[in-house]
Amino acid sequence: MSEAAVDLTQEREPTSREIVFGEIRRLGLEKNVVEIEEQGFSIVENAVPMDMVERMREVILAQVADKTGKEPDLDNWDGGTLREGCYLLYEDPVFEKLVQNEYVTALMRYLLGRSMVLSTVYSHVRAKGDAPLPLHTDQWTLQLSNPVSVAVANYALVDYERDLGAFAVVPGSNQLLRRPVSEDESNVYTNPDCVPLEMKAGSVVVTAGCTWHGAYERKVPGLRVNAAVVYCRSYIRTQEFIREGVTQDMLDRNPPEFADLLGVNNFLGFGREGPDFSKIKSFGLGRFD
Ligand SMILES: O=C(O)CCC(=O)C(=O)O
Ligand SMILES: [Fe+2]
Numbered sequence: 001m002s003e004a005a006v007d008l009t010q011e012r013e014p015t016s017r018e019i020v021f022g023e024i025r026r027l028g029l030e031k032n033v034v035e036i037e038e039q040g041f042s043i044v045e046n047a048v049p050m051d052m053v054e055r056m057r058e059v060i061l062a063q064v065a066d067k068t069g070k071e072p073d074l075d076n077w078d079g080g081t082l083r084e085g086c087y088l089l090y091e092d093p094v095f096e097k098l099v100q101n102e103y104v105t106a107l108m109r110y111l112l113g114r115s116m117v118l119s120t121v122y123s124h125v126r127a128k129g130d131a132p133l134p135l136h137t138d139q140w141t142l143q144l145s146n147p148v149s150v151a152v153a154n155y156a157l158v159d160y161e162r163d164l165g166a167f168a169v170v171p172g173s174n175q176l177l178r179r180p181v182s183e184d185e186s187n188v189y190t191n192p193d194c195v196p197l198e199m200k201a202g203s204v205v206v207t208a209g210c211t212w213h214g215a216y217e218r219k220v221p222g223l224r225v226n227a228a229v230v231y232c233r234s235y236i237r238t239q240e241f242i243r244e245g246v247t248q249d250m251l252d253r254n255p256p257e258f259a260d261l262l263g264v265n266n267f268l269g270f271g272r273e274g275p276d277f278s279k280i281k282s283f284g285l286g287r288f289d
Helices: 016-026 030-039 050-068 094-099 102-112 248-252 256-261 277-283
Strands: 041-044 117-122 133-136 150-156 167-169 195-197 204-208 213-215 224-232
Touching (some): 016 030, 041 102, 094 117, 094 224, 102 150
Antiparallel strands (some): 117 224, 133 213
């Protein structure tokens, strides 16, 4: 045996690569990985059960009502633009379960590494009369990159159809590593390569941070509601104050990986006491795998 070869008969810790691809295989997500590489996105149908979808809608609409000062009605709303839902992780424990969805976290760990952290749990609420959402990329770093440093899971909380305000995407745009530049390129109705993702409530689309996406107009009364869960590499600044909001109760009622996901053990961000490297031992000192 050459010195470089690995002796598989020796007991050893699995590598991050073995863990990440082991999960992908266990969950049957190999096809989704290929789609993400080739097209920049992939759908997992029935990723969350309907009782969870209903609970999330209730919580989101309650926050929207509170912030807008109006009572939105999911099926018949025709009263104009509403506010977003955000910081949802801290609104109800249903979102603690959502951010740990095993299909999504397996795909996200493939894209962002096991040391990834949660960035935001947000809801885009679309009503008739709202402008379409222009095509954009979600990775907020100056330069886009492959591998990505940001990725988003967009859960449909109502059925998506083009004229109901579906998610819009340009397949393969993840390969361009640039953002749309002109009005024609960024408008979902004029970009010839843009397509709607029509999917049922409870489905999720996982989108790499460099993929061009947006949303079509909702042309009929009622609301298009989603839950957009964004994850990023652990050295990127998160959109919401995720780590700052964590309570001991939340950590106690969830598995230990939840603390990692919320950045609690991230060694970046310390004061006079200095960094506590012991907290990141599960990923190896100073490594972002
Ligand atoms: O409203 C939508 O469907 C698109 C939302 C979006 O751009 C995102 O979640 O990153
Ligand atoms: Fe986006």
